[in-house]
Amino acid sequence: MPADLTQSVSISRAPRRLGAILSPRIAYGLAAPSVLLLVLTVMAPIMMMILLSFTSYKFGETGIEWIGIGNYAQLFGDRTFRRALWNTFAYVLMVAPASVLLGLFLAVLIDGLSKGQRFYRLIFFLPVTATVVAMAMVWKYLLHGTIGPFNLLLQSLGLPSLDVFGGRDLALAGLAAINIWSLAGFNMVLFAAGLTAVPEDLYEAAAMDGMDSKFDRFLNVTLPLLGPVTMFVIVTSTITAFKVFDTVAVITHGGPRGATDVLLYTTYLEGFSYFRMGSAAAMTVVFLAIMMVFAWIQARVLDRKVHYR
Amino acid sequence: MTAAVQLRNISKSFGETQTLRDVSLAIRPGEFMSLVGPSGCGKSTLLRILAGLAPQSGGTISIDGTGIDHLPPSARDIAMVFQSYALYPHMTVRQNIATPLRMRRLPAPARLPGIGRLWPGQRSKHNGIDQAVIDAARLVEIEPMLDRRPAALSGGQRQRVALARAIVRHPRVFLMDEPLSNLDARLRVTMRAEIAALHRRLGATFVYVTHDQVEAMTMSDRVAVMMDGEIVQCASPAQLYGNPRDLRVARFIGSPEIATISSDELIAENGGFAPVLPRDPVTVAFRPEAVLLSPAADHLEIPATLERIEQLGPELLVFLRLGSGTRLSARAAAGRIPLSAEGQSLSAWLPARGFMLFDANGRRLDAPHIREFADAG
């Protein structure tokens, strides 16, 4: 019997040893290309970028001067940068709630259908796959102040036409509308996954417990159970909206008169049009810091996701 | 408080397939009624129809003589315990148990999750609910866990919370759909006793669904055996065991399974059976208790081979095989019979009267003269 025991132990341990015998050099070999790339294309550039943000370096000039927090001090005094920051947040405040609510609305409505679920999911997801730049062109024409089909429709209904991208008031909202359009379907799919994860029993228990109306069950069961998914969707939508660049670069170029200047676009111009690398780096650091805050929240949210069983 | 439940000719179809066929069942006030049957036979479907969670295709349901077919689940005064417990994961145990009362007693704005508490004028109702929750929790002994979430509870504790959520409403009828099937074997036995005790304490009508015949037999006043969407027999556990009306019931109830032998084979093994069996071929069935391993009066001997022995402590289960391969099992007191190697030849003595006879369709032929046995067992 004891002999038996030792034998079975050594058998069960043998394969593991086999794994351990392998020289770790194999693992280093496997990971090496990625590590090299990680250092060359992520770590080193980010370090450099942070260093750069403390200099007055301009692309094309040979000299490089250490100016401490000069760039940062200047940024927060700079009206353009403050406006870009403000515009970005305003944009996020329009896009995130609207795309989340619309996504939830679509998911719930489609989930209740007995027919046609696939069809609607397809339709609403289509804008997610479409190339943003191409669709931005279309939207620009669609919302054009005089010949845009949207305005022609408004006129045919006897309403005044809107020059969305021509005036300062509506330009940012117009860009937000495009992003909502392209993000809602994405959020819809995430919510749909959350909805199918709600066990059917729970709705039956709710019906037994006196939640007679569907609305009661929605409020007391569906919504609370979607809570973690909702948090996740809010954070990812916020991050996506925060990174807005393409539509600004294609449709408005930050105009009219700075009304759609957003963080990434301003940074792009600063770095790659005016070649003021130092101050562009400082802007990037601010951008990255905000992204890190979002990422931290996202990680917390992902942790919480486990909570309800 | 207690109520009689009448199901009349309930049928249910899902598309082409008919899941329930003309199910009729009269449940007495305060009775513990079990629905037992193999899985897929339609037990849950019937229970959900009774609860109002799914509409029947035909038939009517009444409680105390009043039709309830038109009522939504919550208006039927019925509580249900689900197999998966169906606890709200986002609520604490306290909130879970309070939900049925909140939904019933509070006006809509005060029921809103979270902010509902701010609605004025509900103080006394809230207090009443809080007290009822504590009482229900105490009854199933989960009071210390009231502020935990279901995820932080063990299976048995969740089960109790589900029970408390049903109890708190003081419904006239309790429905339970395989409430113990997610528990481990030990806990299942404990909870079995607790649910039976709960039934006695509450005195309400219980309808209990299970696929486990032992559960049904040990807990119930009466058991309805369902097969293929029909109730084959509804009777007391003793009746079901000793006097099954259908071969399927006879096979389903009792462990080890009842042995069945065709009359032709029996006569071939021992000609003595010829006079006591009908002339037409029938199926003869013997419970393990009826099979003896030593001679006795009114018993006829047949040769068999020993296949396997299971020791159950005070008694043995002896599994035998007849010449044609037909299996037979016997219950014997431990130590009484000298048994040795498996594969050994021996004799079994089968009763020459008092056996159960079934026709080719599995219908019982000999009903009356087995009564005494049934009542004794």
Add this chain to the structure above:
Amino acid sequence: MNRPHRFRPGQILSHVILLFLAFLFMFPFYVMIVTSVRSPAELFVPEFRWLPESFTGLRYYIQAVADIPALTFLKNGVLISGGILIVQLLTAIPCAYALAKFEFRGRDLLFALVLFSLTVPIQAPALPLFLGLNAIGAIDTYFAAMVPFFLSVFAIFLFRQTFRTYPDEIIQAARLDGMSEWAILWTVVVPGCLPSVAAFSIFSVTAHWNDLYWPMVVIRSNDLMTPPLGLAFFADSESGANYGALMAMATILTAPLMIGFLLAQRHFIRGITMTGVK
């Protein structure tokens, strides 16, 4: 599926609302296509017509392909997003395998760096990368357009999760059979994890096909432009008058992904949503 207790507003009302929203969602696509086949004169009448009065057929498409190098953009899109994908797979898969199935010093640090990098968008290292590429004279090359994306920390993360669930016994059996780790990885493990690879591939190709930012930084010459960059460049240079050709080109450059999506919806939805971040 019949789910009577879910929240279900009336079916008909739902369909009405959804059809209306579906119409709004599809309207830009409709306008794109209809504008690409109608004569320019029609664009300036003060009234929206659903169908073209005079159908221009494929004229603008031919123009987009012939006069404007739409095909070149497409080719660049394929080369760049394909090149990125191949290098990503070749580097991320071995690294993920090492992280998932080996114990070595520095593994936890490496994984922590991967997790950190997941949150870093391309804009963060853009300036130094640009300076570096400029220093080696690589600006305005395919290489420059691809190199920041050669490492996909997301791929490493995803494949690590997938490989971890791959049974050790199979790998050990292969080792006993004398296969090299490299052979085990590519002929045993990866074929067992193809769904992940497919989902990631769709995610990656979609992301880089559609990317505007980085090509805008490093690409200068017309014949290296990716579809989004080419389109943006063309729109600016034509100053928007030639809507027909613009829309035809938009259609052509969006088409590959859209067709892919229509053919493999489920995979696309899985691939694109699996990050939670576009």
